[in-house]
Amino acid sequence: MTIEVLSDAVVGRIAAGEAIERPASVAKELIENAIDAGARSIHVEVESGGQRLLRVSDNGAGIRAGEIELAVKRHATSKLRGLDELQRLRTLGFRGEALASIAAVSRATIVTRRRDEPIGVSLQVEGGLVERQRSVGAPAGTVVSIENLFFNTPARLKFLKSETTEKRHIHWVVTRYAMAYPDISFALRQDGRERFRSSGGGELADVLAKAFGLKEFKRMVAVKSVEQRRKGRLGIDVEGYVSLPPLSRASRDRIVFFVNGRAIQDSALSHAITQAYDGLLKAGAFPFAVLLLTVPPDFVDVNVHPTKAEVRFRDSQLVFVAAQRAVREALLQSADAAAAADLWTAAGFGEGAIAYQQPRPAWRNLAADDLFDDAGLEAIPDIAAAPAHPRTLPVLRVVGQVGAAYIIAEGPAGLYLVDQNAAHERVLYQKLAAEAANGGVESALLSESQAVLLSPDDSELLSELASLFARMGFEIEVFGPNSFVIRRSPRMLAERQAADFIPQMLDSLRQAERTAEGAAAALAAAAAIRSGQILTQDEMQALIAQLERCPQPFASPQGRKTFIHLSREELADEFRRG
Numbered sequence: 001m002t003i004e005v006l007s008d009a010v011v012g013r014i015a016a017g018e019a020i021e022r023p024a025s026v027a028k029e030l031i032e033n034a035i036d037a038g039a040r041s042i043h044v045e046v047e048s049g050g051q052r053l054l055r056v057s058d059n060g061a062g063i064r065a066g067e068i069e070l071a072v073k074r075h076a077t078s079k080l081r082g083l084d085e086l087q088r089l090r091t092l093g094f095r096g097e098a099l100a101s102i103a104a105v106s107r108a109t110i111v112t113r114r115r116d117e118p119i120g121v122s123l124q125v126e127g128g129l130v131e132r133q134r135s136v137g138a139p140a141g142t143v144v145s146i147e148n149l150f151f152n153t154p155a156r157l158k159f160l161k162s163e164t165t166e167k168r169h170i171h172w173v174v175t176r177y178a179m180a181y182p183d184i185s186f187a188l189r190q191d192g193r194e195r196f197r198s199s200g201g202g203e204l205a206d207v208l209a210k211a212f213g214l215k216e217f218k219r220m221v222a223v224k225s226v227e228q229r230r231k232g233r234l235g236i237d238v239e240g241y242v243s244l245p246p247l248s249r250a251s252r253d254r255i256v257f258f259v260n261g262r263a264i265q266d267s268a269l270s271h272a273i274t275q276a277y278d279g280l281l282k283a284g285a286f287p288f289a290v291l292l293l294t295v296p297p298d299f300v301d302v303n304v305h306p307t308k309a310e311v312r313f314r315d316s317q318l319v320f321v322a323a324q325r326a327v328r329e330a331l332l333q334s335a336d337a338a339a340a341a342d343l344w345t346a347a348g349f350g351e352g353a354i355a356y357q358q359p360r361p362a363w364r365n366l367a368a369d370d371l372f373d374d375a376g377l378e379a380i381p382d383i384a385a386a387p388a389h390p391r392t393l394p395v396l397r398v399v400g401q402v403g404a405a406y407i408i409a410e411g412p413a414g415l416y417l418v419d420q421n422a423a424h425e426r427v428l429y430q431k432l433a434a435e436a437a438n439g440g441v442e443s444a445l446l447s448e449s450q451a452v453l454l455s456p457d458d459s460e461l462l463s464e465l466a467s468l469f470a471r472m473g474f475e476i477e478v479f480g481p482n483s484f485v486i487r488r489s490p491r492m493l494a495e496r497q498a499a500d501f502i503p504q505m506l507d508s509l510r511q512a513e514r515t516a517e518g519a520a521a522a523l524a525a526a527a528a529i530r531s532g533q534i535l536t537q538d539e540m541q542a543l544i545a546q547l548e549r550c551p552q553p554f555a556s557p558q559g560r561k562t563f564i565h566l567s568r569e570e571l572a573d574e575f576r577r578g
């Protein structure tokens, strides 16, 4: 064959294959257009699972009669002009492809009128070719009717699932958008019967009660976290509802995310949410979760997939941690204390599971303080005698260590691979920060004082930060030019050579905040056990036991992952795949 440029009709049909997979994708694109047009009310009508008819009517801005033909042209959009705008999109659409793609594989009729135009316009397109255009009387807004979907793509038609399946998908698309936009009223009719309606009253709770049923919704708790916009840190807001443990599904299909109003799929994010329920749900059970994430527009790239269903975050770890933490907090602080306590006890968490029923932790009494000296370990913490600090992870059993860096542990919900350095850093930080906030880190007199020689810069900084070091449990005296003697050090680190970690601590404090928290983070990072260090079974078990009761066990203070969790079903899946 000679090389020739494809005709528009062929290009259209190929492109349609990417974005328009099934009737539900048509519903999604048309609903997004209606939302972008500022509609307050959106009606979806479906016949025969969307194959015979799929109609979306809105009371939005409408399309100017003179532009209607452009609307069904590929790469024609009113929402994007320049490349730079891609970074700060506020609309759901921007590719200018959906209407063209849909019209290429169906018979499409658009009836529309702008409020400021006296008469509306109707355009009919079949298989991508304009059949006719005429003026019509019409209410302000837009009605897009799609008939005979995939009539000219027999292969696609053949692969469509049953009508029932398609109906279910469309139903789920409509309810999901109703959740993301509680102030828009949505209605869905399938084969003449109303299947869903939301009031547009602005309350997510109302929509969820409709979408899941009141009985289910009553077993959900609100999630609301507004991340502090700290210096140079991004704000990631997480809002929504999640189920309390007894309410669950056999699959992840009731875990729903919206990022800046866009429904997205992200298996890693949904995994992060499932993990927040670790030990609360039995294997194979998944929560209900509807989470609306707000991130700065330039933090997320929406242009990675034709259906715009997947997005890429500039730092996905940050998003996972924010979402997981918000869910975990919501679960811990569930308003229904008694019920929650029962649930948690039933889930095997035992007493002391609920954070707010516990007195403030008396860290000082922890027998685990002198835990990580370099030479073997004398003081194995007496976990049973330790004050009950609320559990944030299920009880884990240490299986072993790999690469002198990771601890393998097993829990009720699968396998955990713990980064010993990140985990210990988290544990140390938590203890140091708590003591520092509570009058200062408890210090111990060293049996032999330790000398430390510093660079001139470091010496100056150490003198400057003398009171901060005192608060962290150090007593340091000037011995000579750039030379110091350490007489006391934090009790929990008394067995260690403080001289070894003071330079690194100074190094991080040069950039970090010079507050007690900043100093605790710097000391934790400097003193945490390194990867490469071989640990005994008891040392590992002790570290894990402390991590299990860390208020934020999932990440180090710097936001590094402390562990990777593989659930039973993920392991099983992995092996089944063959």
Ligand code: ADP
Pocket: 029, 033, 034, 037, 058, 060, 061, 062, 063, 071, 072, 076, 077, 078, 079, 092, 093, 094, 095, 096, 097, 098, 099, 100, 141, 142
């Ligand atoms: P995109 O949404 O990416 O711009 P579409 O092919 O979905 O591309 O739509 C093309 C254009 O048609 C839109 O940019 C918009 O101007 C117009 N349009 C489509 N649907 C509607 C609607 N329901 N109300 C008003 N304008 C619409």
Ligand code: MG
Pocket: 029, 032, 033, 092, 093, 094, 096, 098, 099
């Ligand atoms: Mg669109």
